[in-house]
Amino acid sequence: MAAEVIVLGSQHATPDVGAVVRERGLRGPIAIVRAGYQEREADDGPLVAALGVPAINLALHARASAVFADDPSFTTAYRDRQALLRHMQSCYRVRLEKTEDAARTIALRYFEPELLEGEDAVSVEQFRQLDANHVIRCEQVRTAFAALWHPTDRPTVARHRAELAALLAPVEAVVIAGGHVASLHNRLELFDLLGLAAGKPIIAWGAGAMVLTDRIVLYHDYPPYGSDVAQVLDSGFGVAPGVVVMPDPSRRLNPDTGPAIARFARRMAPAVCVGMDLGARLDFVDGALVAGRGRHLRPDGGIDAAWSGRPDDPAVRALADSLDEVTP
């Protein structure tokens, strides 16, 4: 596990990652992962400039493409796995939408407030069951694939892993940028990069931050087709536990939907949901959140813009204590 993980807010035109590098006294080289940008992975000029220290692009996307080109049988199986995961995601999403519909319909019933509250708790529990079940099934698919194909033992993967290990040896830290979260997650997994980089500090944002948490949660309150319900993509690598990282809330999150925010925060509990715009930050040491700032989505539907990131936040603790462990 990484000893230190720093999660930053979305880095757009004015990235603040350079300030973090200077604050930590890092002089480089720093390894950078831009696999989330897929074919544009190598366009790292602005990022390297923002870091202000020597950097090595690990080129995970390009390496994965080389693996897929060199190892046809593995590639076919890998693509089949991905298709299976996509199909499972689409079925899970249908269930989420129906559950959302049911929750909204029930919320409109002319019942006593106490009963409505109880029914709302049932709706939240149904979401939690769906999420938990989906994550377990995704993990089962990945585990079964790993057991059958032993990806890190494939000759091409092993060769790239050896190269990556050599590249990582002198670096002071690993920076994981955003981009396509599924693509990034898959490439980090394929090469077991976090295993190779064990003990190195990690600085990440956007999709790079999401994959480090326990669960990767996709959200967008303004999709082009009107509305959508947040969904779990998969389990993350868990080195930044206990939080749901929600990048770019100023563009993606509708702050005026209190009941929906409340339901979402309770659905994700005991994890703390944190909207992370530029300037937000979460610091983890040895797998524990020690400091942070961001937009905390509270279980009462409010948004706390001045959230301190304290792990002992009494509201979060109380909520966590009130929810039973979900065992589908």
Place this chain on the structure above:
Amino acid sequence: MSAAAIAELEATPRTREAVDAWMGRHKFPVVVGPSITFVWRGDAEAVHLKHWVFGLPSSQSLARVDGTDVWHLTMQLPPGSRVEYKLEVVRHGKGEWIQDPLNGALARDPFGANSVAHGTGYEVPGWIHHDRAAPPGRLDEIFLDSKTFGRRSFGLYVPARFKRSRRYPLLVVHDGHDYLRYASMGTVLDNLIDRLEVADAIVVFTSSPDRLREYADDERHARYVTEDLVPFVERTFPLEAVPQSRCLMGASFGAVAALSTACRYPGFYGRLLLQSGSFAFTDIGDRNHRGPLFDPVVAFMNRFRAEPTAVSERVFVSCGMYESLIYENRSLVPMLLGTGMDVRYVEARDGHNWENWRDRLRDALSWLLPGPFLLVYE
């Protein structure tokens, strides 16, 4: 307020200079809140507004402001509306249909061009305009020697970031060349793909030399698309070749063609986009008031409505509120939903025209063939 513009004119001296000055102060048609005032200036025996808003008289007379050559008509136009129209100017007992010379907004279609009035709140979507930052896809005309129809050509759109090593969904567009000409579909695809809202896709723009026959539930058309065209493209390009990645779309009779093709090959097309479908039917008897061209459509729709079945996974239906087909489309939606298919339905305050269909493309395609916008976090 738009009537206020006329009141303002009526309060001015009835001189050419005063009218010129009044006209210089206004943009026509005058749209204020929920009302719109059409204006024409010139000598005529009568002037009529001709529009395609189902539910209103299709011809309404403009009145002349006494002592001037200004004609006007004020009507209510709900917010968000978009209306295509022409003016009929009657001189020497003969009417001539013209575009509104005071309004530069035009919408083209295969029959020419109409003037366009935008109600309060309607905005032309930004994503229909050429965006220099969006790399353009490649569009070619391809010839196919088909078993069904012999030699036919179709437009083929390949997205800008196309790579042989990837696999793509396929979108087949009925009346495809018209979608390109009148709904800016090439530009729309470039923009929506670049914004990550629509998946990089291979798009086939197919057209028929005899669309009223071939699109009206013609078995040959379904066979041509499914057994000639799609296999040809799937052999030529790296396509996903699974139902979830095959989308059929069309408008008007093209929507009938899309639905009837999907019905003839259930489970082959996992995505359908049906815009203002000419889904004529009868509740009793077999002749619809729309005429004999619709007879095969009526027969098809009556069969489908008698036993609605799930022939696809996701269906997006759109229709304009100002179309005569709104009834047919509205009544189809619960039937589609009843089959268990995933259905979305969108109405717009617009008519049976290409810009209505253009304006719905973002909603529809981002849902049917979503790009990675939900997965990308900077």
